[in-house]
Amino acid sequence: MESMVSKVAYLNGLIDGMDIDKTTKEGRAISEIASILKTMAEEIDLLRENQNEMEDYVDAIDEDLSNLEEDIYDDEECEEDDLGSYINLQCPHCEETVYIDRDICRCNEKITCPNCHKEVLLDCCKEKEK
Numbered sequence: 001m002e003s004m005v006s007k008v009a010y011l012n013g014l015i016d017g018m019d020i021d022k023t024t025k026e027g028r029a030i031s032e033i034a035s036i037l038k039t040m041a042e043e044i045d046l047l048r049e050n051q052n053e054m055e056d057y058v059d060a061i062d063e064d065l066s067n068l069e070e071d072i073y074d075d076e077e078c079e080e081d082d083l084g085s086y087i088n089l090q091c092p093h094c095e096e097t098v099y100i101d102r103d104i105c106r107c108n109e110k111i112t113c114p115n116c117h118k119e120v121l122l123d124c125c126k127e128k129e130k
Helices: 004-017 025-072 102-107 123-129
Strands: 086-090 097-101 110-112 119-121
Touching: 004 025, 086 102, 097 102
Parallel strands: none
Antiparallel strands: 086 097, 110 119
């Protein structure tokens, strides 16, 4: 595909080949239109180049983010051993698995589920701790 700049250059060549008198109103108008088209074509090509660079940059960031997500979220399901000082507990209301720090279990009788925002008693948490 021909670039806009080369198309406008071809058009300017045609205008020059027509021997238009640039001292007349029509000649000045055609000459000015050709000049404006050349400037616009150069700007469009520059915008296209910048857009391509931006797309490459965003693709690189997306790839880096995907790698980072794979590193961080490699295991969707956490085991108690992986979490160290955490206990997994299933919320009786929304049935989602909630991970609770053992220290919270020792100090509190209930917590608020981060998923459904309802209170969950921690008596079963104390059983898992033993």
